[in-house]
Amino acid sequence: MTASLRIATRKSPLALWQTEHVAARLRAEHPGLDVSLVPLSTRGDEVLDRSLAAIGGKGLFLKELEVAMQRHGADCAVHSLKDVPMELEPGFVLPAILARADAADAFVSNRFEGIDALPPGARVGTSSLRRQAQLRARRPDLQLLDLRGNVNTRLAKLDAGDYDAIVLACAGLQRLGFEARIRARLEAPDWLPAPAQGAIAIECRRDASAVQALLRVLDDAPTRRCVEAERAMNRALHGSCHVPVAAFAREREGRLHLQGLVGSAVDGRLVRADVVGDEAEVLGRETARRLLDAGAGELLDLPG
Numbered sequence: 001m002t003a004s005l006r007i008a009t010r011k012s013p014l015a016l017w018q019t020e021h022v023a024a025r026l027r028a029e030h031p032g033l034d035v036s037l038v039p040l041s042t043r044g045d046e047v048l049d050r051s052l053a054a055i056g057g058k059g060l061f062l063k064e065l066e067v068a069m070q071r072h073g074a075d076c077a078v079h080s081l082k083d084v085p086m087e088l089e090p091g092f093v094l095p096a097i098l099a100r101a102d103a104a105d106a107f108v109s110n111r112f113e114g115i116d117a118l119p120p121g122a123r124v125g126t127s128s129l130r131r132q133a134q135l136r137a138r139r140p141d142l143q144l145l146d147l148r149g150n151v152n153t154r155l156a157k158l159d160a161g162d163y164d165a166i167v168l169a170c171a172g173l174q175r176l177g178f179e180a181r182i183r184a185r186l187e188a189p190d191w192l193p194a195p196a197q198g199a200i201a202i203e204c205r206r207d208a209s210a211v212q213a214l215l216r217v218l219d220d221a222p223t224r225r226c227v228e229a230e231r232a233m234n235r236a237l238h239g240s241c242h243v244p245v246a247a248f249a250r251e252r253e254g255r256l257h258l259q260g261l262v263g264s265a266v267d268g269r270l271v272r273a274d275v276v277g278d279e280a281e282v283l284g285r286e287t288a289r290r291l292l293d294a295g296a297g298e299l300l301d302l303p304g
């Protein structure tokens with residue numbers, strides 16, 4: 001019986017909130033279990049002057065946490081599932097995916113009520129190619145500017161006047177107490193989030209069966225089914241953060257509805273697909289195939 005559990009986490013305020021949330025839920029489920037946090041810095045957090053794509057992609061937010069688990073310095077790690085690469089490192093599993101929070105994106109501005117209210121040529125901050133493509137599609141005139149850093153840093157840059165508006169995830173704003181800053185929700189079916197946006201996942205070693213048993217109580221089956229469909233679609237498109245891919249799945253009357261989108265951050269072209277199915281993996285692959293049939297291949301080949 002494991003009497004203690006050390007959870008590795010990034011040090012950003014959002015990562016710490018999410019990990020504290022997981023720790024509190026585990027303490028409630030397992031009275032007597034000694035749960036502690038192991039805050040670590042990752043290259044993804046430290047290198048802010050280059051794009052994630054240029055320094056190695058999403059995996060950079062996980063690497064240091066995985067090294068800690070390999071060295072037995074931590075038993076598990078908490079992640080935003082949208083930051084977890086489609087292919088996990090060998091030897092690791094995700095025994096728990098928590099019930100999804102708000103999956104929508106948020107339009108945040110101190111002066112404007114929504115995308116359509118922005119004046120011609122307004123400056124909008126986001127480094128996400130997925131968000132850029134959807135903004136371009138709706139407003140080709142906007143000036144899209146890079147914006148990296150944690151949620152608090154991004155809000156500070158907006159307040160400093162660097163941008164007329166920025167786009168962030170609703171879930172992150174809500175978790176950090178910034179719900180009131182959401183001017184407009186950007187949501188399905190018009191606007192799609194990143195695959196697995198709003199879902200928190202816990203990662204541990206495949207060989208740590210006692211740890212997996214402790215974590216599994218937090219797994220939410222409906223969320224797992226939806227995010228598996230979204231991630232399967234992204235994987236089938238060779239998804240990485242280099243291409244603007246968006247996906248959102250919902251369960252309705254027992255069936256899975258998956259909406260997918262591939263876009264171009266350069267010219268705002270968007271290709272969409274909307275498919276119903278029952279098995280997450282199959283539905284994800286089928287939606288990817290429909291996107292490719294509709295011309296997504298050409299967009300996926302574009303640089304940036």
Ligand SMILES: NCc1[nH]cc(CCC(=O)O)c1CC(=O)O
Nearest residue numbers: 080083168169171172197198199
């Ligand atoms: N890319 C960073 C990131 N990873 C997860 C979230 C928000 C929380 C979530 O989606 O679960 C954010 C911030 C954002 O996109 O605004």
